Amino acid sequence: MRTTLAVLAARLTRALLVAGGRGATALPGVVGLAIDPALVTRLSRSLRRGVACVTGTNGKTTTTRMLSDIVRAAGWTPVHNRSGSNLERGLAAALVSARGDVGLFELDEASVPRVLARVAPRVLVVTNLFRDQLDRYFEIDALQKRIGSAIAALPSGTTLVLNADDPLVAHLGDSHSGKMFFFGVDDPRVGGTTAQAISDATRCPRCRSPLRYTRVVLAHIGDWRCPSCGFARPARDIAASEVALGPDGSTLRVSAITEPVLVPLPGLYNAYNALAALAGARALDIPLADAAAALASFKPAFGRLERVPAEGRTLRLVLVKNPAGFNAAIGALTETGRHPRLLAALSDLDADGRDVSWIWDADFETLAQATTHAVVTGLRARDLALRFKYAGLELTRLEVVESWRGALERAIALTPVGEELAVIATYTAMLALRRALAQAGHVAPFWED
Amino acid sequence: MDLRIAHLYPDLMSIYGDRGNVIALEQRARWRGIAVETRAYTAGDAFDADWPDLWFFGGGQDQGQDVVGADLQGPNGGAVRRSIAGGAAALTICGGYQLFGHEYVPESAPAIPGLGVIDVTTRAGKTRFVGNLVADAEGGTLVGFENHSGYTYLGAKAKPLARVRIGHGNNGEDGTEGAIQGHLIGCYVHGSLLPKNSWLADLLTTWALERRHGHLALTPLDDAVETRARDAAIEVAKARP
Known part of the structure; x- marks a missing residue:
């Protein structure tokens, strides 16, 4: 009853905003949550194919949109917080505004613990963890720990999709008892050998000894291992063995996919986003070849x-x-x-x-x-x-x-x-x-x- | 003429823009025709106490600070003390400032000892101070952004660097910001402290050069872009403290 009322009030808010020519990415969610604080839990349970969440410092909007194109191509109907309002109210707004069979939610890193306490996702993708807006999130180590605690509380039925090349993200796997897929770039020509000035994780997240890198791609992303405790870059389930960068996009050779994968967005970081989306598709049991074909016609998000x-x-x-x-x-x-x-x-x-x-x-x-x-x-x-x-x-x-x-x-x-x-x-x-x-x-x- | 900068623990104690201070010192030296070299001094190295004219020590995350604190308790801490006794200058920010003081007292753990070269003591506070900061110092106005939960209190040998106009400063209680003791400066403004507060960059450069080259008057630079950035930041701090 309460949920029905919350949904109606939120939809009315949305209709009024749209009629007034405004964006409706968060306010309907604020209204709905005020009436039913458990709105996100209740509505996400009704999604037949479950929920996939994507979080991380960079790339979550692009990765979620890539996944959205992939599930659509598979004939599914996603409920997606597409305009990038990625706090709990944005999820609530998306859930009341659309009907579908799968939830695709981009999560702000700071709201991960709160949202995971309300929704046990089928899949959780973590793209990377970098130094971000310190006045909002404070320190990256503390943030990584909070996400790790939230993951530890997830049921083993959740599949984690983690960036093997990011030691902070790979370390999140320690907190999980269920299935995991790792993605990464294996092409030895990608990256240099020296750490960059903005590196956040020069120390091992398990034992705090200095990490060794044979290859640094960006900041602390690369091919890493800890000589002290032996923690090392996990084996990749989805790996790019070759990356060819071009002015308008890149072409990847990906293990387990026969044809070259076209990523129609320039930049190595978008190649990473594509690998995250492919690994997410695999965790949702969508064939990789179909997922790669859907990526080829991807259109970039705002900015x-x-x-x-x-x-x-x-x-x-x-x-x-x-x-x-x-x-x-x-x-x-x-x-x-x-x-x-x-x-x-x-x-x-x-x-x-x-x-x-x-x-x-x-x-x-x-x-x-x-x-x-x-x-x-x-x-x-x-x-x-x-x-x-x-x-x-x-x-x-x-x-x-x-x-x-x-x-x-x-x-x-x-x-x-x-x-x-x-x-x-x-x-x-x-x-x-x-x-x-x-x-x-x-x-x-x-x-x- | 040349200037030697030692950047302390850049891999562990360089959080959120602290590198801007080194960039400012380096560029201002180059624009004056002074050769400049910066070396990283980090945990596990054997510090050369005779080399630096100026130490720069930025802020860090709690976990990095543990490693740094332990390293400074060994021979490297002795090297920094000797260097300072020999006339080297220092700029320390946030965590670096705390570790140059006597100790840091966490809420419910044993005190972490510092180098004790600046007469200040820090304890963990309940409220984190986050926001724009404007303070009045003898040499000019200080403007920047503070983000710390350590509350620092000055002893008799340390003088306040500035008086807070907007923001919280050392402890949110006594209206002081930072500390100055001999040629050492401690401060809670991180990131772009020296680029926007170019008078402070020049004061530190003068002190640093004094060690090997004697007291010199620096060639004036055209600081129009710096001044406009400082004035604009003061207006921002007034509107959005």
Whole structure:
């Protein structure tokens, strides 16, 4: 009775918001949860094929959307918190708004313990754990422990899908008694041999001795082992033995899949997202060849290297929120030798992370060398300009424009027709730039997709 | 002329942007034509006490701090003490600041001893202080972001680095932020402390060069971008403390 009332009230909220031309990604969930706090538990139980959750610092939105395409291709109907509202209220909003047979939920790392206490998922995917918005999550070790405790309380019927190349994520397997699938990159040509400045896990998560790396892909991701206690990168169930990166996507050779796997998004980190989605498909008992075929027609999510045509130029929208995500995105923009013009936007509202210090850990030095010109904007535009100055970008190649629309117009004007403008922004800054693009008629508002 | 920076435990004690302080010191030296070299000093190394002009010691996670605390109780702690007695300067932030003090007293565990080179003591507090911070120091305004649950109290030999205008500072009680003792500075502003507070970067550089080159007046730099970033950050702190 209470659940029925909660669902009705939430649907009414949603209808009113949509009629008023607004996005309805979270508020209906807030209303529903106020009436029935157990709403998510009750509604998720009615999903015949169960629930798959995806969490981690970076890549969870893209991985969840890839899984969504994969289950659709298998003839399933997902209930998905697709617009990226990934706290419990976002899940509740998705559950009351759609009918389906499988739940696909992207979970904010901090809300993992709370959500797992309400939903025992069939599959839990963890992409990676990096230093993120420290003012919100505090320390990465503490966060990893909280997720580990939540996993320890899961029934053995849950299948874990873990990144073998991330020691912090692989260590989560210690807390689980049920089935596990590990994914990773085995191509020896991917990565270097030295740890990067932003590494979070130079010590063994089991015994705290220094880890040894024979290959470092990004930060603490790579081929690792602990010489002291013997903890090492687990055997991979889904492994990319060859990775060929291109400007618009990559091609992977994956164990257990005969045909090459096409990932239609550039960047090594998107290859990892594809491997996570494939391993998730395997955990859901979907044939890998079918899953790989579904990936080939994947379209990127909001700000995940999405391409937007504008006045004869191509804008490449890149959402950034932490040093690891920033460095991965910079890699995707520059690894094929391109020299993009740049529009960079930094803000410090809650969804961006209130502490902007993370920009000093991100590799602006590489970006400054690759870019011809940067326009900076956002609520913390002056911090960003300072970072570029110390990264070695000459002041003649750097401009601060305070207004969103003004910054966008200036950056487009500075980009020759036919060339690419990289738009790198934190969450609320990207929303604001997106609104400016919508006003100029270049894109639709994001919640319509 | 050259400047030598020792970055203490960069693998364990460099949390959330602390590296920005080293970048600021290095770039400002280069812009002045001063050669600069930074070396990592970490757990398990045998520290060379004679090399550094300036120690930089950032904040860490609790677990990293255990390893660092233990390393500093051995010969490496003695090396840092000798170096400081020999005239080296230091900038310590958050966890590094606490470990340069006498001790850190957790809520329900034995006290973790520090080097005791700055006359401060820290105990675990109930409320974590997270937010923008603005404080007034003798040399200029300090602006940045604090994020700590250790409450630090100054002894007689340490002077407060600054007086808090917005935020919490050392302990949220006495209105002080950071500590200054000889050529050592402790501070709770992490990440982009020195880039936005360039006067402090230059004060530390002057102290560091003094050890081998004597007292020098630094060539002035064009700090327009730094000043605008500092002014904008002060406005942000007023609007969103």
